[in-house]
Amino acid sequence: MTGFYIHVPxxxxxxxxxxxxxxxxxxxxxxxxxxxxxxTQTEFLxxxxxxxxxxxxxxxxxxxxxxxxxxTELADADLQRLLDLVAPLMxxxxxxxxxxxxxxxxxxxxxxxxxxDAGAQRMSMxxxxxxxxxxxxLGRIHDANDVHVGFALLRDAGFTNINLDxxxxxxTSDPDKTRHDIEQVIxxxxxxxxCYCLTFEEGTPLMDMKQRGYVxxxxxxxxxxxxxxIRKALRATGYEQYEISNFARPGYACRHNQLYxxxxxxIGCGPSAHSHxxxxxxxxxxxxxxxxxxxxxxESPVAFEETLDPEAKARETLVMGLRRxxxxxxxxxxxxxxxxxxxxxxxxxxxxxAIGMLEERDDVLRLSEDGLYVSNAVFAELV
Amino acid sequence: MSxxxxxxxxxxxxxxxxxxxxxxxxxxxxxxxxxxxxxxDQILDSMDLERERGITIKAHPVTMKxxxxxGRKYRFNLIDTPGHVDFSYEVSxxxxxxEGALLVVDxxxxxxxxxxxxxxxxxxxxxxIIPVLNKIDLPSADVPEVMRQIEEVLMIPMDxxxxxxxxxxxxxxxxxxxIVDQIPPPAGEIDAPLRALVFDSxxxxxxxxxxxxxxxxxxxxxxxxxxxxxxxxxYEVKETGIxxxxxxxxxxxxxxxxxxxxxxxxxxxxxxxxxxxxKAAQPSNAPLPGFQQIQPMVFSGIYPVNTADYExxxxxxxxxxLNDSSFHxxxxxxxxxxxxxxxxxxxxxxxxxxxxxxxREYDMDIITTxxxxxxxxxxxxxxxxxxxxxxxxxxxxxxxxxEEPKVMAFIICPNEFIGDIMQxxxxxxGELEKTDTMDSRRVMLTCNIPLNEILIDFxxxxxxISRGYAxxxxxxxxxxxxxxxKLDILxxxxxxxxxxxxxxxxxxxxxxxxxxxxxxxxxxxxxxxVPVQAAIQKNVIARxxxxxxxxxxxxxxxxxxxxxxxKLLERQKEGKxxxxxxxxxxxPQEAFISVLKSSS
Numbered sequence: 001m002t003g004f005y006i007h008v009p010x011x012x013x014x015x016x017x018x019x020x021x022x023x024x025x026x027x028x029x030x031x032x033x034x035x036x037x038x039x040t041q042t043e044f045l046x047x048x049x050x051x052x053x054x055x056x057x058x059x060x061x062x063x064x065x066x067x068x069x070x071x072t073e074l075a076d077a078d079l080q081r082l083l084d085l086v087a088p089l090m091x092x093x094x095x096x097x098x099x100x101x102x103x104x105x106x107x108x109x110x111x112x113x114x115x116x117d118a119g120a121q122r123m124s125m126x127x128x129x130x131x132x133x134x135x136x137x138l139g140r141i142h143d144a145n146d147v148h149v150g151f152a153l154l155r156d157a158g159f160t161n162i163n164l165d166x167x168x169x170x171x172t173s174d175p176d177k178t179r180h181d182i183e184q185v186i187x188x189x190x191x192x193x194x195c196y197c198l199t200f201e202e203g204t205p206l207m208d209m210k211q212r213g214y215v216x217x218x219x220x221x222x223x224x225x226x227x228x229x230i231r232k233a234l235r236a237t238g239y240e241q242y243e244i245s246n247f248a249r250p251g252y253a254c255r256h257n258q259l260y261x262x263x264x265x266x267i268g269c270g271p272s273a274h275s276h277x278x279x280x281x282x283x284x285x286x287x288x289x290x291x292x293x294x295x296x297x298x299e300s301p302v303a304f305e306e307t308l309d310p311e312a313k314a315r316e317t318l319v320m321g322l323r324r325x326x327x328x329x330x331x332x333x334x335x336x337x338x339x340x341x342x343x344x345x346x347x348x349x350x351x352x353x354a355i356g357m358l359e360e361r362d363d364v365l366r367l368s369e370d371g372l373y374v375s376n377a378v379f380a381e382l383v
Numbered sequence: 384m385s386x387x388x389x390x391x392x393x394x395x396x397x398x399x400x401x402x403x404x405x406x407x408x409x410x411x412x413x414x415x416x417x418x419x420x421x422x423x424d425q426i427l428d429s430m431d432l433e434r435e436r437g438i439t440i441k442a443h444p445v446t447m448k449x450x451x452x453x454g455r456k457y458r459f460n461l462i463d464t465p466g467h468v469d470f471s472y473e474v475s476x477x478x479x480x481x482e483g484a485l486l487v488v489d490x491x492x493x494x495x496x497x498x499x500x501x502x503x504x505x506x507x508x509x510x511x512i513i514p515v516l517n518k519i520d521l522p523s524a525d526v527p528e529v530m531r532q533i534e535e536v537l538m539i540p541m542d543x544x545x546x547x548x549x550x551x552x553x554x555x556x557x558x559x560x561x562i563v564d565q566i567p568p569p570a571g572e573i574d575a576p577l578r579a580l581v582f583d584s585x586x587x588x589x590x591x592x593x594x595x596x597x598x599x600x601x602x603x604x605x606x607x608x609x610x611x612x613x614x615x616x617x618y619e620v621k622e623t624g625i626x627x628x629x630x631x632x633x634x635x636x637x638x639x640x641x642x643x644x645x646x647x648x649x650x651x652x653x654x655x656x657x658x659x660x661x662k663a664a665q666p667s668n669a670p671l672p673g674f675q676q677i678q679p680m681v682f683s684g685i686y687p688v689n690t691a692d693y694e695x696x697x698x699x700x701x702x703x704x705l706n707d708s709s710f711h712x713x714x715x716x717x718x719x720x721x722x723x724x725x726x727x728x729x730x731x732x733x734x735x736x737x738x739x740x741x742x743r744e745y746d747m748d749i750i751t752t753x754x755x756x757x758x759x760x761x762x763x764x765x766x767x768x769x770x771x772x773x774x775x776x777x778x779x780x781x782x783x784x785x786e787e788p789k790v791m792a793f794i795i796c797p798n799e800f801i802g803d804i805m806q807x808x809x810x811x812x813g814e815l816e817k818t819d820t821m822d823s824r825r826v827m828l829t830c831n832i833p834l835n836e837i838l839i840d841f842x843x844x845x846x847x848i849s850r851g852y853a854x855x856x857x858x859x860x861x862x863x864x865x866x867x868x869k870l871d872i873l874x875x876x877x878x879x880x881x882x883x884x885x886x887x888x889x890x891x892x893x894x895x896x897x898x899x900x901x902x903x904x905x906x907x908x909x910x911x912x913v914p915v916q917a918a919i920q921k922n923v924i925a926r927x928x929x930x931x932x933x934x935x936x937x938x939x940x941x942x943x944x945x946x947x948x949x950k951l952l953e954r955q956k957e958g959k960x961x962x963x964x965x966x967x968x969x970x971p972q973e974a975f976i977s978v979l980k981s982s983s
Contacts, residue, residue, distance in 0.1 A: 005943060197936055220908075220933030227934065244936055260943050274943040281946055306946060316949050351967065355911045376935040377910050380955035 001096075003259040004061035004089060006048070006082070007270030008068035009288050010041060012106060015128075016139040016209070017167075019201040021272035021286045022069040039292045041078045044270075045085070047295040051269045052085055056277070059267055060093035063256040064120075065101075068270075072106040079111055083118035090119060097255040099124055099163070104150035105142035112157035122254075123154045124163040124194075129170065129177070130184045137172040138198075139205075144184070151188050161252060163192035168226040169218045170198050178226040182233045191252040195230050196245050197223055224373050244323050244367075244375055261324050263317040263336065271301070281306050314339040319379045327359075327366025341365060348381045387639040388568045392460045392597065394477060396505055397487035398495035398854065399466070402517040405549035406487055406558070407445075407463055413555055414447035414459070416627060441465070442477045442583040442595060444641050445628040451563045459562065460597075460625075460641035462582070466497055468790075468857055469730030472677055473709070475504055476582040476657045479673055480597035480641060483511040483566030485558065486539070490516040490524035490546070493822060494532045496793045496856035502537045503858065511566050512539055515558055520548040528822055536819055536827060569599075571638030576667040577601035577609070579636075579644075579660040584651045586705040590622075592648040593630065596660055597641045599671060604635040608663040609646065612670045613655050617663045618646035651708040677709045679727025680788065680859070681734055681838060682771040684715065684752035685741070686723030688976075692747065693722045699745035700724060703737065710737055715772075719881035719963050719975040720750060725772060728754075731838060750976050756835045758885060759786040759862050773883040776869050779920055785885075786862040788834040791816070794845065795827045796853035803848045804828065811836035812887055831860060833887075872898050873916040873923075874906070877966040881975060891917070895925035898978065905974035908932035913968050 011022045023038055039047075064086060074082060090098060099122040100115045107125070115123070129135055130144040142150075147164075154162055164185050168178050185193055200207045200217055209215045231241060239247040243261065246254065259266050267275045271291035274283045282305035285291050294301040308316065314337035321328040333341050342349060349365065352358040357371035357378045371378050397403035408424060411417045443463040450456050464470075464477040478484065484505045488494055505512055514533050516526055530541045545561055547554030571578075579596040587593055596603075603609065607620045624632040625642040636642050648654065657674040661667040687696045700712050711727035728734040734754060741747045758770045761783045770776050792813070796804055801818075805828070808815060813832035821827050837857070845853050870891050872882035882902075886894050895917025902915045906929050917925040962969035 003943075197934070220935075224934040227936070260945060266943055268943060274945070276943060276945065283944070283946070304946075316945065319949070319952060320945060352910075355967070357910055372936075374910050374932050374935040376952065376955060377932060380952045380959060383949060383952040383956055 001062045001255065001259060001264055002060060002093065003256050003264060003266030004059075004064045004086070005256075005266060005268035005270075005273055005275075006064070006066045006071075006086060007268060007273040007284075008066065008071045008074060008082070009044065009271050010068065010073045011070045012073055012103070012141050013139060014205075016137070016205040017198055017201065019204050020069065023288060025073060039288050041074055043292050044288060045078060045081050047292040047301075048082070048269060049085055050295040051301065052089065055089070055267060055269075059089075059277075061089060061267070062093045062095065063097040063099075063259065063266075064090055064095070065099045065256045066120075067101045067124075070103045070106055071100050072102040072108075072111050076108075076110055076114065080114055083114065087118055095119065097122055099254070099256060101126070102150065102154075103142065104146035105140070107150045107153060109153050109156065112153045112159070116157045116159060121159070122161040122163065122192075123159045124165065124192075125150055125154070126165045127185065128165060128167040129173070130181050131173065131177045133172045134167075134170045134177065134181075137170060138167065147184075148188070151190075161192065162190045163194060163254065164188065164190045166193065166195045166230070167198050168195060168230060169223040171215045171218055173218075173226070175222070175225055175229060178229055179233070182230050186233060186237050191249045192254060193234060193239060193247045194245055195227070195234075195247070197227065227373065242325055244325075244372060258324075261320045263313075263320060279307060281308070310338060311344070313337065314341075315344060315383055318344065319383050322358075322365070322367055322379065322382070323375070325366065325372075327364045330363040330365065345382050352378055352381060387571065387573075389455065389457050390460065390568050390639040391457055391483070391562050391566050392462070392481045392569060392639070392641055393483040393485060393562060393566055394462045394464050394481045394505075394510075395485045395487055396464070396466065396498070396501040397517075398489070398492070398497040401487050401489040401492065401495070401498070402549045403463070403466070403487055406485070406515070406517065406547065406555070407461060409549050409552050409555045410447060410459075410461065410559065411445065411628075412552070413559060414449050416445065416447045441585060442473065443628060444595060444626045446625040446641065449559055449563070452560060453563070457563055459559075462641060466501055467730070467732050468500060468859075469680075469728070469733040470709075471500075471504060471858070472675060472729075473583060473656055474501070475508065475673065476580065478505055478508040478510060479657075479671070480580050480582045481508075481510060482569060483513060483562070485562075486512050486514045486533070486537075487517050487549075488514065488529055488533060490519050490526055490529050491521045493525075493529050493825065494536050494795070494827075496795050496827075496854040499537065499793045499795075499827070500856035500858055502539070513545065513558070513561050513565055514539055514541060515545045515547055517547055517549050519546045520551055520553065532821055536821060569639035571598065571600045573600070573602060573638045575600035575638075576665050577603055577607075577660065577662045578667045578669070578671055579603060580671050581611075581654060581656055581658045581660060583656060584654040584708070586651050590645055592651050592654060593643050593645055594648065594654055594660075595641075595643055596636075598636050598638050600638050600667070601662070602635050602637040603644060603660070603662075605632075609644070609660050610663045610666055611654070612659040612661060612666075613674060614653065614658075616653060618648055621645050621647065650705050652704065654708065656709075677729065679709075679711050679757070679771075680730050680834065681728045681754050681756060683726055683728070683734060683754040684717060684720070684723055684750075685712070685726050685738070686717065686720040686750045686752070688748035688750055690721045695745075696724070696741075696747055696749065699741055699747055700726075702745070703740060707737070709733070717752075717881050719879070719970070720752070720972075723750075727771065731842075752881070753884065754838045755885070756788050756833075756838065758867065760784075761786070770885075773869055773885045774880050776885065779869075784864050785867040786864050787867060789831050789860055789863050790834050790837070790857040791860045792830050792832050792837070792855055792857040793827055794830070794853055794855045795821060795825055796845075796849050797824055798826060800849045800853065801826060801828070804845065804853065807841070807844055807848060808832065811841055812890070832857075833865070834859070835885075868919045870895055870898075871918050872902070873914075873918055874902070874965050874970065875913045875968045876916075877968075878918075879965055879970075882978065888919075891919055892924050899925050899927040901978045902974065903927040903929055905977050906968070906970055909968055911967075 009022045098120040100120050101124045127147050234247045241247050242253045271288050272286040282302045284301040285303035291301045359368045395403045447459040462477045464474050534541045578600045579598045583595040610617045622645040623636050659670040712724040715725040763783045813830045816829045819827040866888045868888050871878045899915045912931045913929040915927045916923045962971045
């Protein structure tokens, strides 16, 4: 399996917690608006066209994920052009899964239809919360009603595989709001649910607010309670948790994301997009201007790359693999990396099993129920 | 035999801020010892720290020429001495170099604690004491009342009283005359074999060690071969002289003189304060009385904050000790703090001064551990060992008894705070010996109290209880047996050496609780619950539990940026590596610092 990712670097407005690369199209800060105008969406698509044209000829993607940013922020004509750019690539492989992200605030019936017609089978919609206070705090541009309307649009367009994103651990939230959020999600009956804990990332307005003392991170105990509540509610209604943050109806686990956790190959296009291709990890420049300039000058937009030694790569594979609840099979790991995970981390694994963070049964290593809550601390022992 | 009747050797004793330095300044003015261009306040206190804190750390002798009303010319040798109990041995040697003392008391404040302690020292040396009431120009000065206090509390008869204002200079002339009339001249013999008392020393980067001496018998000249009786080491005198207050060379010093000698002495550790200097050719076989090896009373660890600065810290300590041989150090390593030094100090002030000088003069970032006293541990086999680090306490089965140092403390405070201060004394295991009425508003509480108990926050609490009005000083009174135990701190069942301490059994629970609580605050949650316990011989007396980490999950892994995810995890792992592993528990360096540091 091989994956293809497109990064659309535009949003109507940036959410306070988001540290993905994107430019605001609505009302950036005045100094930015006074500066030279950033490349337009047309210029982005011109550059993207060049990047796609230069992809390896043996690159035959089976999955596609159009993310960002906000793909549905593009004007109809631009969106159509984007879809037309990627469609020939998808014709090369099996095209088992084609996902497009959307924001309830920018999704229209026309766009949903356009995406469906291009060949996408799966839509992802950023809901984050149904509570007005939470949405306002996060800086979302939509309200709860937009989510209901948008979801109906997607169903009407014929999508039978829809993911909803939810965020918990919001400072303005509480267990009742979380319960309400998950009940609302379940009522919509999507095929897939991703639940993320709000993370305070360096360089985001959220982190700035924290450092200035305007907000505090939610206490770990409360976060755990919310996470538990969400897991319980989803399991009770037939969703299967297959990864730390991901839940799906049987058969609907996201194939594209599994490539990330399974050390699979993928190529990303667009500014800041990451690739893992033929043993090399690399990423495009995190600036639309420089991305466009490089491609229009016939240069590479790659700004970072690394090739890990086999052992480091194996450790990374172990840690990423453990994100999946099915765990890591000792045999499959050895076959994929050439290493026995017990040789890499025997003492740590024994320790972590002894304190009940990991479980090893029938030569499969997986996070325990307790380990799930503190997976970062567990992974930090193994990386 | 030459005439010594024109010499007067004396010192000034006073409580802080009662005007000792100002009176000395006035005497220097009156005798025109210091040229106008060199004049400044507190002229004898040469170190920045001394001037800032208004205290005297080193002895500062000065020789003055005084023309008395009787028409004769006198040579006054004033030895300005430290007043703090930490330096009481040095003070006693400076006093031993004198025949008399001016006891300066602030006429508005009255007798304070340091006045009491230093007067006791002066009386022990058999000095003639001339009480001087200072600051009589203040409207609140109450001369009869303070006179009564000096008579009743200090037991010094007040036939007549000298009243001065060192600030205005009023009455200073009478003080000069009293020095001539009341203080006896030195009683040494110039023709006898040389005996000179070493009362201080300092290190000069260009000239080497400058030894401060009072010549008791005989003479000492440039070129003499001298011997120090306590070490038996011989040296050649390269220079002798007197202090004006700057060192001024003089070919010969003779009995009765106070001055300095410079020889081929490399560092101050070769010089013992209280030692006797004699001549190598015809040595005196009678050392001057009162010599003791100085023993540190308080120990504390000093560690570089940055472990890479260990060598720099060592070099700084090496330099400091050149100037202060009363301070001791030896390398030690702490499981928690890495490589550092176990340092011995004469007392708390001395400790603070050394730490402050390391920070200021040597620009060192240091961590200092909880100060401790030296315990005398008597073993079942009859031997006695001195223990300055709880880690070195032998197994309890080998210990017969433990003795700890105690002090006699004098606390002078306004009446309304007596209750609270007595409570503080009791909290600190002190016993009240007596209560003296100082005046209508103040009392003096005399109590014996373990030195260990006044090391940490006693003085601060005393000041806060009394809103700054209480004063305290103390004298060492020796070692006494107490029910002392070693308190261990266990983290997840493992004893952490750096946190062990010796405490009184009755205080163990309280201390144990404090330590556990403090550690609970600073040790981050682990993946499992961690008990923090205080124990005496494995019996747990206090416990806290650090709850397991509740949640540590990162969210998105979109866009395939695996590298960033891995780097975040690697950073988390690095952070953990920098922590100290105690069994399975990771304790950050800051946790050790915040629990061990003395100023917490």
